[in-house]
Amino acid sequence: MLQAIGLTSAPRGDRPPAVDDLTFGADSGGVTALLGGPEAGKTTALRLMLDLEPxxxxxxxxGSRLHQLAHPAREVGALLGDVPGHPARTARGQLRMLCAAAGAPLARADELLEVVGLAGAKDERLGALPLGMDRRLGLAATLIGDPQTLLLDEPAKGLSAREQGWLYGMLRRHAERGGTVLCTVADAKEAVRFADRVVAIDAGRLVADQDAVEFGRTRLRSRVAVRTPHAVRLADVVHREARAARRSVEVVTEPGGALSIYGSSCAEVGEAAYRHGVLVHRLAEETRDAGCAPDGERPSPQQDEPTPAAPARKKRPGVDGISTALPVPRPMTAPARPLRYELHRLLGVRTAALVVGAVLLVSVALSLMLARSQHTPLQDAVAAWPDVLPLPPAALAAGLIGALAFGDEYRYPALAAARGTVPRRVGLLLAKLAVTAVAALLTALLVAVADLQALRLLYGPDATALPGNWPALAAAWGGLAVGCAWAGLLAAGTFRATAAGVAAVLAVPVAVAPLVQKALSTPSVRSVAGLPDRLRDLAWGQLPHQADIWLMAGARLLTRPVGVALALSVAALVCAYAFAGLRRRVRW
Structure with missing residues (x-):
């Protein structure tokens, strides 16, 4: 069961709140329609219920608040708008990624594709799905955790009658299994057709909360729409005959020679016009919603359709005695299996592969050009790092992959129902750090191997003789790639944009490194000589002799301006990321 009590949105400027003291409920085993016009506040009400709106x-x-649920995906499934996924991701890939986020087995994705009739379109890209398939996939996404409650914002909008029938049938079956269904709708007749209960709102306030059958009987007003060049004469005829028959009939004159006649029928109006010789151009019965329009304003006419009686359901228990509360911190649902989620997010689209492929081509070309000069050290040729570039292409690619790790979360939000709600949990951050580090190391390794092989092929083996300190160079190379990846990741997560992550990576050599170099230019009276021996003394076990090489490589990297700048930038971004998450939590 669902209970919404005293929902009130924060006003914006001088405008009144979109939702004002809204209280209603939705029973288990039934379908509830939240009815209202375009500006009634339906979507805002759902966002308030999901703690996505202040x-x-x-x-x-x-019986529990959303932030109190141990596994929200197993209790609430929500879809506000289209499927929030990368347009290049496949339908199956999207569901498998969401399964990892919800802690469900990956086989659940294929099962749901069968349920919603998309098994044959599992390899279709999200950006190529038509509206009907997109809504089917969205419903499958809400069902991943097999939730008790479904919240959907106008799920049938824009669908054909056949697709609407299928969708409402799925919602009905979920309710018959004991689930709770609440979906918004703008058409009163549509709400009466598929829902068991109708909660009508206007300007954010409750207008009606009735059983669907009762709502259709009391709120849907039947009328006869007439168009005639003699509107005044026909109105007078209808009034006179209604008084003679002692019937209550209301005639409303509309613009353009149209009449709206309430309390009569097409047969009665047509016979009266025939008897008095009044020419009629149009005569039709229509139904208007008499309960959801603002005072003094009539709703627009809607074409008449048969309205089958919905089965009666048990009445909603009252919610008296439960007081409203102040806003609570927004619940952030991190993936239940963050590492698996992050792997599916990275490998589900071809962006990372295209970035690596492009950087391989650019690096090989630059490496061959640099190696032509005898004054270019081998390490610079292998890194494809000319002096004109602030960073080698491999490091820039690693930074871009890191920036996309959080940038795509905000651009194509899949962890929550609205943009800007990516959880700032330690598990998700550690998973992203680990995956981007591995991706950066693989990128650096592929670039180094490709450049060495290209140099060996073109200039012979003598041109690729490795120096004796190659382990230290390799450690520095990998550390540079990982540092750039983490800088891009943390900056994009802090400022919610991929561009911010790329800008942070470029700022390290362009802005931070010169400042560090200036600070390090003063003479030093201290040295790190003997650091490996001192670290070996502190270690619990005996470190291998080769560890000295790697430790010294790390020490040398941290004494270089770019290495120090990168380390300082990553540390500062970690603090900024943590501070931004803490401030947002306190604010909400």
């Missing part, structure tokens, strides 16, 4: 009020899902 405001007041509380919402209970089976």
């Amino acid at each position: 405001g007041q009020g509380v919402t209970y899902f089976s």
Whole structure:
């Protein structure tokens, strides 16, 4: 069961709140329609229920607040708008990624594709799915955790009658299994057709909360729409005959020679026009919603359709005695299996592969050009790092991959129902750090191997003789790639944009490194000589002799301006990321 109590959105400027003290409920085993016009506040109400909108009020899902649920995906499935996924990701890949986020087995993705009828389109890209398939995939995404409650924002909008029938049938079956379904709708007749209960709102306030059958009987007003060049004469005829028959009939004159006649039928109006010789151009019965329009304003006419009676359901228990509360911190749902989620996110699209492929081609070309000069050291040729570039292409590619790790989360939000709600949990951050580090190391390794092989092929083996300190150079090379990847990752996570991550990577050699170099230019009276021996003395076990080489490589890297700048930048971005998450939590 779902209970929403005292929902009130925060006002923006001088405008009144979009939702104002809204209280209603939705029963288990039934379908509830949240009815209202385009500006009624339906979507804002759902966002308040999901704690995605600042405001007041509380919402209970089976007796618990959303932030109190140990596994929210197993209790609430929500879809606000289109499927929030990268357009290049496949339908199956999207569901498998969401399965990892919800802690569900990967086989659940194929099972749901069968349920929603998309098994044959599992390899279709999200950006190529038509509207009907997109809504089917969205419904599958809400069902991944087999939730008790479904919240959907106008799921049938824009669908054909056949697709609407299929969608409402799926929602009905979920309710018949004991689930709770709440979806917004703008058409009153549509709400009466598929729902068991109708909660109508206007300007954010409750207008009606009734059983669907009762709502259709009391709120949907039937009328006869007439168009005639003699509107005034026909109105007078209808009034006179209604008084003579002692019937209550209301005639409303519309612009353009149209009449709206309430309390009569097409047969009665047509016979009256025939008897008095009044020419009629149009005569039709229509249904208007008489309960959801603002005072003094009539709703727009809607074409008449048969309205089958919905089965009666048990009445909603009252929610009296439960007071509203102040806003609570927004619940952030991190992936239940963050490492698996991050791997599916990275490998589910071809962006990373295209970036690595492009950097391989550029690096090989630059390496061959640099090696033509006898004054170019081998390490610079293998890194493909000319003096005109602030960073080698491999490091820039690693930074871009890191920036996309968080940038795509905000551009194509899959962890929550709205943009800007990526959770700042330690597990997710560690998973992203680990995956981007591995991706950066693989990129650096592939570039080094490709450049060495290209140099060996073109200039012979003598041109690729490795220096004796190659382990130290390799450690520095890998550290540079990982540092750039982490700088891009943390900056994109802090500022919610891929561009911010790329800018942070470029700022390290362009802005930070010169400042560090200036600070290091003063003479030093201290040296790190003997650091490996001192570290060996502190170690619990005996370190191998080769560890000295790697330790000294790391020490030398941290004494170089770029290495120090990179380390300082990553440390500063970690602090900024943590501070931004803490400030947002306190604010909400």
